[in-house]
Amino acid sequence: MSERSQAEHPKARIATASLAGCFGCHMAILDIDERLMDLMKLVEVDRSPLTDKKRFTQRCDIGIIEGGCCNEENVHVLQDFRRNCDVLIALGQCAIMGGLPAMRNAIMHSDEPLRECLDEAYITGRYIRNTTHNVPNDPALPLLLDEVYPCAQVVEIDYQIPGCAPEGDIIFDTLSKLLTGKFRGFEREMIKFD
Amino acid sequence: MGEPRLIEISPVTRVEGHGKVTIHLNSENEVDEARLHIVEFRGFERFIRGRLMWEVPVIVQRLCGICPVSHHLAAAKAMDMIAGVDQLTPTAEKMRRLMHYGQVMQSHVLHFFHLAAPDLLFGFGAPAEKRNIFEVIKEQPELGKRAVLMRKYGQEIIEATAGKKIHGTGAVPGGINRNLPIERRDHFLSSIDEMLAWAQDAVKLARDYTLEHEDLVAEFGSFPSNYMSLVREEDGALDLYHGNLRALSSTGNVIFDQLPYPQYHERLIEDVRSWSYMKFPFIKELGPEVGWYRVGPLARMNTASFIDTPIADAAHKELKAVTDGHPNNSTLANHWARMIEVVHCVEKIRELLNDPDLQGNDLVMTGERRGEGIGVIEAPRGNLIHHYQVDENDQVTYCNLIVSTTHNNEGMNRAVKDVAVKHLSGHDQITEGMLNHVEVAIRAYDPCLSCATHALGQMPLQVELFNAEGELVDSKAQSV
Numbered sequence: 001m002s003e004r005s006q007a008e009h010p011k012a013r014i015a016t017a018s019l020a021g022c023f024g025c026h027m028a029i030l031d032i033d034e035r036l037m038d039l040m041k042l043v044e045v046d047r048s049p050l051t052d053k054k055r056f057t058q059r060c061d062i063g064i065i066e067g068g069c070c071n072e073e074n075v076h077v078l079q080d081f082r083r084n085c086d087v088l089i090a091l092g093q094c095a096i097m098g099g100l101p102a103m104r105n106a107i108m109h110s111d112e113p114l115r116e117c118l119d120e121a122y123i124t125g126r127y128i129r130n131t132t133h134n135v136p137n138d139p140a141l142p143l144l145l146d147e148v149y150p151c152a153q154v155v156e157i158d159y160q161i162p163g164c165a166p167e168g169d170i171i172f173d174t175l176s177k178l179l180t181g182k183f184r185g186f187e188r189e190m191i192k193f194d
Numbered sequence: 195m196g197e198p199r200l201i202e203i204s205p206v207t208r209v210e211g212h213g214k215v216t217i218h219l220n221s222e223n224e225v226d227e228a229r230l231h232i233v234e235f236r237g238f239e240r241f242i243r244g245r246l247m248w249e250v251p252v253i254v255q256r257l258c259g260i261c262p263v264s265h266h267l268a269a270a271k272a273m274d275m276i277a278g279v280d281q282l283t284p285t286a287e288k289m290r291r292l293m294h295y296g297q298v299m300q301s302h303v304l305h306f307f308h309l310a311a312p313d314l315l316f317g318f319g320a321p322a323e324k325r326n327i328f329e330v331i332k333e334q335p336e337l338g339k340r341a342v343l344m345r346k347y348g349q350e351i352i353e354a355t356a357g358k359k360i361h362g363t364g365a366v367p368g369g370i371n372r373n374l375p376i377e378r379r380d381h382f383l384s385s386i387d388e389m390l391a392w393a394q395d396a397v398k399l400a401r402d403y404t405l406e407h408e409d410l411v412a413e414f415g416s417f418p419s420n421y422m423s424l425v426r427e428e429d430g431a432l433d434l435y436h437g438n439l440r441a442l443s444s445t446g447n448v449i450f451d452q453l454p455y456p457q458y459h460e461r462l463i464e465d466v467r468s469w470s471y472m473k474f475p476f477i478k479e480l481g482p483e484v485g486w487y488r489v490g491p492l493a494r495m496n497t498a499s500f501i502d503t504p505i506a507d508a509a510h511k512e513l514k515a516v517t518d519g520h521p522n523n524s525t526l527a528n529h530w531a532r533m534i535e536v537v538h539c540v541e542k543i544r545e546l547l548n549d550p551d552l553q554g555n556d557l558v559m560t561g562e563r564r565g566e567g568i569g570v571i572e573a574p575r576g577n578l579i580h581h582y583q584v585d586e587n588d589q590v591t592y593c594n595l596i597v598s599t600t601h602n603n604e605g606m607n608r609a610v611k612d613v614a615v616k617h618l619s620g621h622d623q624i625t626e627g628m629l630n631h632v633e634v635a636i637r638a639y640d641p642c643l644s645c646a647t648h649a650l651g652q653m654p655l656q657v658e659l660f661n662a663e664g665e666l667v668d669s670k671a672q673s674v
């Protein structure tokens with residue numbers, strides 16, 4: 001946490017975003033349970049899907065990212081987080097490795113996995129009615145990326161908390177240590193991969 | 195007279211997942227068009243092919259971290275069918291039910307307290323900084339504490355039955371992989387009465403809100419529609435885990451009833467539209483214009499003949515009395531319905547905890563193998579359909595999913611338009627508070643936009659403004 005931001009506001013500021021993820025990592029943040037009340041004494045929540053702050057209102061001490069990047073919108077949000085947060089945490093397998101969404105990156109015997117996924121969903125599926133025979137395509141829909149990218153391939157990431165989803169305990173432990181300047185890395189027994 | 199405009203709310207907050215709304219305002223400041231777009235795409239139906247059957251209930255949960263258990267169980271039910279098991283052992287069925295009631299409880303509590311309550315407590319137009327659970331905790335610490343502890347209770351039930359709070363592994367084809375140790379049972383029993391009392395208080399809160407704001411509730415995103423859910427086979431009771439499909443019209447006429455869910459595709463079809471990755475299901479014989487329907491807590495209150503737990507049943511009767519027993523068409527009444535279901539879940543959890551079958555050791559059955567499996571469940575947000583075919587090597591060859599939020603796509607779009615017309619039309623100045631009204635309407639559906647398209651990426655909810663020619667005229671991001 002920078003000294004500047006601490007001097008400006010007594011409470012640390014945290015922001016969160018869900019990119020190409022399932023929201024499970026955000027649920028895991030809520031699994032902090034009663035300790036949420038303690039944490040709220042230390043922090044203010046800025047931009048987050050849990051608040052109605054849709055843009056950064058101030059620079060934040062910690063940004064927490066769930067999910068990787070699957071469309072241009074995700075990339076913009078992630079870059080915005082990097083610009084506005086002192087410390088950036090990739091939370092969960094999707095943010096770290098791409099997770100389930102990255103299953104789209106490679107389909108056996110397929111040169112065009114994304115195209116095949118779109119075709120199955122909108123053109124060739126059995127129980128659909130598609131009068132235009134096109135896949136959805138509208139200015140309102142952001143461009144899909146050719147592949148799903150882990151966050152660290154797009155911006156620099158400071159910490160990665162593994163797990164799908166990581167348990168509330170490790171999230172609480174990491175955050176409270178970071179906030180009090182006592183973070184020296186993860187305890188071995190807290191780290192779970194699945 | 196002004197210029198046509200486009201306004202964006204981006205992203206939609208306090209909903210699970212990501213979305214975008216476009217509102218086309220003409221030069222008279224009137225709303226021409228308003229749409230909820232789903233901008234995510236995952237392609238799950240394709241990339242699940244080739245995966246092994248036993249993996250499916252574990253993988254599909256990652257579609258959605260808010261109700262992973264629903265996907266887990268719908269897939270497991272489909273895999274039961276493939277494994278040739280039509281009836282699970284009592285221990286397996288009851289463990290899965292316990293898991294599901296824990297799930298519906300935690301998800302409904304999360305939605306009501308953490309996501310929707312700020313609108314209900316502080317008003318739809320309250321300052322954006324105020325509208326979040328952290329402010330609720332600050333201003334109403336007792337309510338905040340209950341929200342946290344009730345959700346925790348549901349999550350711990352899931353952990354005890356599935357091994358993990360998020361993305362567990364409890365259900366396997368033909369059964370379950372654990373029972374409930376007696377110490378765990380006693381732990382849950384020790385606070386069940388408190389949970390029931392709090393759930394009843396929550397129903398009262400939601401009911402009082404609905405009745406005290408009768409005018410608002412009657413006009414806010416309310417319109418007739420068809421309704422669909424599972425109901426219990428023999429008597430049409432509410433059943434969140436298993437049953438047959440029932441669809442009713444807005445006036446309560448039966449469209450179909452006790453339809454075995456493996457026949458879902460004989461009655462339902464999904465429309466593809468260019469501007470959303472989320473499809474639009476409708477009842478085939480009625481066509482896309484009138485055949486669309488809504489699912490979820492209020493739809494279940496409308497379709498179910500009664501509830502088989504006494505406290506929830508009394509609450510159900512009270513809700514039904516408001517509309518003289520006919521279907522209730524008010525979008526906002528969903529909150530009341532949702533809390534009635536929390537009471538039902540807690541009553542069911544208590545019943546199950548007291549059942550010695552949960553300590554049984556007969557966990558998995560096998561039967562004569564089939565090539566196709568369809569599993570349907572009532573997820574927190576409504577009906578959820580999983581459909582798979584597998585080859586002789588147990589590899590998936592076909593997959594079709596219709597998730598709850600997709601069933602509600604048309605309804606959400608109509609609610610967005612209705613509220614936009616009523617609250618945005620005719621104003622030169624569109625305030626942040628007005629835009630929140632649009633989000634309130636979406637939130638009432640508790641949409642889980644995460645899994646709505648089985649999609650990848652983020653769907654920021656934005657409002658865009660188009661002119662009568664359909665050109666984008668303005669795009670105002672809602673910001674604070």
Ligand code: SF4
Pocket residue numbers: 020021022023024025066067091092093094095099100163164165166256259360
């Ligand atoms: S890591 Fe797991 S829990 Fe987190 S967003 Fe990805 S799939 Fe969901």
